[in-house]
Amino acid sequence: MRADRLVAVLLLLQARGRVTAAELAEELEISVATARRDLEALSAAGIPVYPQQGRGGGWQLVGGARTDLTGLTAAEARALFLMLGPATTAAAPLTSALRKLMRALPATFRADAEAAARAVVSDSARWGEVGRELPELVEDLQGAVVGRRKVRLAYTGRGGRSTERLVDPLGLVDKDGVWYLLAGTDSGRRTFRVDRIAGAQMTDLPAEHPDDFDLSAEWERVVDEVEQRRSLVSAVVLIHDRHVPVLRDQFGRHCEVLGQDAGGRTRVRVAAPMALSIAEHLAGWGARIEVVEPEQVRAELARIGAELVARYAP
Incomplete structure (x- = not known):
């Protein structure tokens, strides 16, 4: 029998005390005959696994063998x-x-x-930031999430203002090396960047944790809100079909193929927080891309082009 299946059989026996061959077969996705042979092989090998006859019977791991076979603390x-x-x-x-x-x-x-x-979701999609080393606070915050204890945070916001607040930690998310803490506050659920947390003190106060809280679903909601803010301005461009994958790499989910143009080029909608942001992404394409609309993106490209000509023209 396979070594990994032998360990699985022992673990199940240790956890349940007694199992039938049918239960073992269903759990390990093997036939009942195979499960019975595995149990008999364990018994023949000298491991104290014995069959119990009669109603409610099964196979049982008895005596001193019922220790923590997982080896895990x-x-x-x-x-x-x-x-x-x-x-x-x-x-x-x-x-x-x-x-x-x-x-x-x-x-x-x-x-x-x-x-x-349920305490951590790993999100590999990027928001254009360079990966960072694991913040020291992450382990402490994970302990607070699992232990369901309120945490007192010293937090620095975007504007540089520092605040202190008592929060109910709900979960942690690793997004491309940037960690976020999702927590309940007096003002509702909030998302905190861990690298902006100056200090975190776990208290003895029990944290409120809704029974129906789903970290993955909550993170999707946060992502949707952020991405909506990141796509306030859109532009329609024409580009050769072979360049569309590169454009999609630049704009991620904010790149939508609309169809083919009469001239054979692909019509694509891209979006960003500002017209300037779109123009800065597209400026390097030169004449290989044409912005159809809006006018403010075309004007930003013209301004960038004029600045380049003024600086670098002979």
Whole structure:
């Protein structure tokens, strides 16, 4: 039998005390006959696995063998699920593995492991920022999320003003190396950039954490709000079809193909916070791209072109 399946069988026996061959087959996605052979092989190998006959019977791991076969401490189990993140965002094999491992954990570990699995979402999409090293505060904030304790934050806003507030930490998001804390406040849910948190003190006060809170869904809502602010101005441009992928790399989700132009070029809509932002992105394309509308983007391009001519013309 495969070594990984042997360990899985032992973990399930340790967690449940007694299982039937049918239950084992369903959990490990193998046939009942294979499950029975695995159990018999364990018993023949000297591991104290014994069949129990009669109504409510099954196979049981007995005696001193019922120890923590996972080898994980509570802290290690929590760290593992913090690293893996929520099963809802994982690939199918990882989702299955997380489910089986969660069921195999000692009952006293499961609550923290489940909370840790919901405490972090990893978002690899970029917002044009360079990746950063893991902030020192992240580990402390993760502990506050899992432990459901209020945190007192010293936070510096965009304008440089420092404030202190008591928050209910709900989850952490890693977006391209930039960490964000989602938390409940007196003014509703807010998102805090961890690199702007000057200090965080976990208190003994229990944090409010809605039972129906979904970190992934909440982060999607935050992203939608940010992206709406990042697409206040749009422009329609004409470009050769082979250059569309490059343009999409520049503008990300704010690049929409509208169709083909009569002249054979592709009609594309791009967006950014300001007309100047669009013009700065497009200026390097030169004559390979034509801005159809709006006029303010065309005017910004003309201004940039005039500045370049004034500086670099012979």
